[in-house]
Amino acid sequence: VNSLFQIEKDSDSGMKNAVNKGLVQQLEQKVTDQGITVELKELLADSMRIAVIYDVYDESGKKIEDHILNAKLIDQNGKDWFEDDGGDNSGSHGEFFITERFLNEIFESTEATPDQLTLHLEQTEIADKTGKWSFEVPIDMKKAKEATKKVAFKDTVFQSPQGLGIELKNIEFSPSATRVMLDTTFPKSAYLEVERTSILYDRKNPQGAIITEKERDPAFSGENMMYEITNEKGEIVAAWDMKSLDDELDNKENVLFTPRTEEEAEERPEGDVLNWWHTFGPIQGEQKLKLELKKIYEKKLASPKFDLVPTELDKKAATFKDETTGSTFTFSSFAWEPGNGEDLGEAVMTIEGTLGKDIVENHDWSVKDENGKTYPASVSTESTRDKDGRVQIKGEISIPRLKQQPKKLTVSYATYMVEHDVKWEVPIEIK
Known part of the structure; x- marks a missing residue:
């Protein structure tokens, strides 16, 4: 040593x-x-x-x-x-x-x-x-x-059927890390206007205030893709996948999560271009590799409404189907924790679901009470895939900052993520 x-x-x-x-x-x-x-x-x-x-x-x-x-x-x-x-x-x-x-x-x-x-x-x-x-x-x-080697690419571009363009720029191989640098391009039409409810903490609202506002989200991201880098033996030496995926779903390998992965968007006639840096552990030695893009993920808007009577959930679980996505959700085991002083109350329910075909995640959950007031909902679940490849989720949905126990709740989520299978291969040679 x-x-x-x-x-x-x-x-x-x-x-x-x-x-x-x-x-x-x-x-x-x-x-x-x-x-x-x-x-x-x-x-x-x-x-x-x-x-x-x-x-x-x-x-x-x-x-x-x-x-x-x-x-x-x-x-x-x-x-x-x-x-x-x-x-x-x-x-x-x-x-x-x-x-x-x-x-x-x-x-x-x-x-x-x-x-x-x-x-x-x-x-x-x-x-x-x-x-x-x-x-x-x-x-x-x-x-x-x-001690750092660099492989540069020229006009190495993939255009997905969904409208996402990916250009591989270069890969740097240092003794302590590997950096893949790529650009993504997508048209201005590939943005979603998402209505999101959240809790705002600032000087005026040290206890937090509930706000609902519309935000402009890109449907695609340079982080939301899955690719593998393999050696001549077919062994995976590095693999990138969407960060937010549960461990049972993702295919990450040898990833070093660094604070920065993207640069600000650059406007071009063909669309907005963002620069992305993905960092992995070291890949060393003179060898031939292959980068294979396998999936891209697309965010889409949703608008389901699941009407619940919380006090009835302990007697009988409530199951709903989102006809737009084909996802099914079951809510049960309602629990109420009243507030104490400045601390407001919180409701918690069990949630289980089978997501629609090719859907891997649901985001931006919120609820409305019987008075029409909207609250953010925090959903914590674990995901698995069934024999048909569909994602199964199980966990809890919690609703904070409630003044009193709700008599009725309307549960919804604003966005969901779809995986698209794609195929693109790029040879890499470290000399």
Whole structure:
């Protein structure tokens, strides 16, 4: 063992691979103030991300978990690349702390990454004690950039029958991660006007206020697709799938979820274009791969209305069919928890359902009481597929912020997600 990144429980395969490629250096920097010590132990500098293993402890050696390190990443011109996205780092905790920042959410390519950077870490208050714990760590990015390979594509475009265009731009392979960069294009007609009920928390409404407003949602998204990357043996080395899918439904493989996956839309005559960055664990070595697009997901509008008498659900479950989608839902086991003081009441019901053909999710649930007042509904379910491939859901639907137990409820959802099977293959060769 020559690095803590190889043994820390919060290290991933990319961090361990970066060690093998020589992208980790010992730091051994320590600052003590007010009896509290912050000690930097190791730095990982990859073209995709920077990570630091460090420790924070008091005079007795007890770890201090409640802390945040303010971070800046400065180039040779004095620009702080963390300035636009906060810069506060709280670490995950194994034997020591690991804090990391994905550079692929900042730099548009490996070539765009500066050769020299300086990581500033500083805090002026830890564990309610005021002091100064400050570090400067110079980072040479040249070795990391040289260890990153890039495969570029030209005019590699897929046009789905539903109107979604996908263009694969390039894939970067670094020791610690793999980044797939693609563009999506869809016409302005592929937007939905969704009426959504939610709870707004702000200074005027610290307890929350229920609002209903219309929002413009895209029917498609660069996140809402499923593809696999396989090697010459047919083994899946990476796979992307829609984030919100339950574990029993999704096909994710080797995904590293980073804070940024999309860029703002760019308007073109053919439609709105968005740039997407999907990040996976490392794929290394000279080899031939294949990217195969298998599914795209489309959001559609819904307008079912299921009328319930809550107090009757314990005697007999109520089953409804949404004739538009072919989905069937059963509501049962109504429970009422009255409010206490400023805390309002909440109703909870069991919900089970069989979704219509090719439907994988329902979103934007809401209810109306007997007085016509609308409330947001929170639905928490687990999903499985039956032998016919249809999605089965089972869980709870909860309705918060009720002043009194409702006598009647009208349950509805505003949108649902449909999966479309597609087929598109792109060969990839890492040289």
